[in-house]
Amino acid sequence: MGTDHERRLIAGRYRLERRIGGGAMGVVWLADDELLDRTVAVKQLVLAAGLSEKEAEQARKRSAREARLAARLQHRYAITVFDVADDDGMPVLVMEYLPSQSLAEVRAARGALPPAEVARIGAHAASALAAAHAAGIVHRDVKPGNILLGEDGTAKITDFGISHAADDGTLTGSGSFAGTPAFLSPEAARGEKPTAASDVFSLGATLYAIVEGRFPYGDTENQMALLYAAAAGRFTPPQQAGPLTGLLDRMMRLTPSERPAMAEVAAELEKLAVPATERRRNRAVLWSSAAAVVLAAAVVGAVLLLNNRSDAQTASPPAPQPSSAARQPTASPTHAPASSSSATPPPTSSAPSAGTVDYVQFVRDYYAMMPGGTTVGWTKLSPAMQQNVGHAYYLRYWGGMSKFEVAVAPHQTGPTTVESVLDFVQDGIHYRELHRLTLSTVNGQILIDSDSSSNA
Incomplete structure (x- = not known):
């Protein structure tokens, strides 16, 4: 594909607009999906030079197979693969288009980034990679050029398993290296099969580079020297990583x-x-808010007790109300008891406290991982919730979703409750549900205690 291919139609629906990127492994175009009327990114893979016809055919099939595997991953922090099309016998990837800069471009423009910002970017990428590993996908080419930073600061990882799919080995047939070895794990540099642990190393090397402002194996342009250093795992310990140092190690x-x-x-x-100072401040606000709630509850309880004593002959307990879960079937992993919904205090008109924001942000981050982030998501459940749901059912519940989005953003409705409206397709059935999460804070960590749902 050259510049003369602008406005060309691929697979009867993707109209090429302009070239927006490319390198040794392919060319990326901005394109218009004329069938669905949306903007997409179209990437054509480039096969390594010197392949025989049989090897080229095998590489094409392998590329298409791995692209379809990557398309199984639906995650907020991963670029989605929409389609794999054929263009004159060459597999073409149709992907989500994100107006962005690569982390490599950001590093070149800004130099070393602050540890907290690096941690935020890394958390996004690691969340997507964890979901990929849970789905049996190993990226194999984690590096700054494959992490995109959107205009809102969101980081998304791209090119899942594609760059290395066009060639069986780490080295090309001519003996030259396919891509930079600057972020390779030692085992991958030695020609061994990359694993999920290899992705962990490569992400560590990527974060090292952007927090230190230099490559872990040195800034030499001698690719073979870098490869030997990578194979031996030799790198200078980080000097500017601050709180990231231990994790990077x-x-x-x-x-x-x-x-x-x-x-x-x-x-x-x-x-x-x-x-850390903000975490301590948030925890202090949370405990202060909790203390205020307990005090208020005690006052209300005393008033009710006095009223009950004066009206003992006429007062009667309210009729039990069936829970929403009992009224209709739901796809929620778990249901809170009926008393949990009736005990939820009415929303207050006062401005939310920092603790409120913390709970809401936690729920935003939790749903942002889904449906692919079950490995991390499971750790966000309290022990009681985990025992109630069961790990196998939790994985099956989220794994059955082919579409998932938060239709109404999380908002706090009580001291420890946050509600959201979720819209998803599960096992071929469309659901739109109101979910109420009950949360608790244990040793400074927010956990989900229950999740009740009803049709929205």
Whole structure:
């Protein structure tokens, strides 16, 4: 595809508009999906030079297969693959278009980034990678050029397993390296099959580069020298990473089994993205708010007790109200007891406190991981909730979704309750439900205690 291919139609529906990127592994175009009237990114893979006809055919089939595998991943922090089309025998990827800069471009323009910002970007990427690993997908090419930063600061990872799919090995047939070795894990640099642990190392090397302002294996342009350094796992310990230092050290361990799982990385980066002083302030506000609620409840209870004593002959308990779950079937993983909805205090007209914002942001982040982020999502449930739901059912519930979006943003309706309206397709059936999450804070960590739902 060259510049003379502008306005060309691919697969009868994708009209090429202009070239927006490209490199050794392919060319990326901005295109118009004329069938669905939306803007997309279209990428044509470029096969390595020197392949025989048989090898080229195998590479094309392998590329299409891996693209379809990547298309299974639906995650807020991953660029979605919509379609795999054929263009004169060459597989073409049709992807979500995100107006953005790559992390490599941001690093080139700004130099080293602050640790908290790096942690936020890393948490987004790690969340998507954890979901990919849970789905059996290994990225194999995590690097700054494959992490996109949107205009709103959202980070999305792209090119799941595609860049390496066009060639069996790490080295091309001519003996030259396919891409930069600057972010390779030692085992991948030695020609071993990359695993999920390899992605952990590569993400660590990526975060190292943007927080330190230099590559972990040095800034030399000698690709083979970098490859040898990568194979040996030799890198200078970080000097500017601050609170990220310990995590980067674990992520970049020489032995793959000594590295944390990507879900652990995502959880730790999420915590590091918020400065410790702010976490302490939020916890203090949460406890102050909780104390105020307890005091208010005590006052109300005393008043009710006095009223009940004076009206003992006429007062009677209210008739029990059936829960929404009992009235109609729901796709919610769990149902809160009827008393939980009746005990929810009416919304107050006062401005939300910092604790309120914290709960709402937690729910936003939780749903942002779904439906693919079940590995991290499971850790957000309280032990009682986990026991009530069961891990197998939790995975089956979220895994059955082919579409998921938050139709009405999370908003707090009580001291520990947050409501949202979810719109999703599960096992081929469309649902639109109001979900009420009851939350608790244990040792500074917010957890989900229950999830009740009703048709919205």
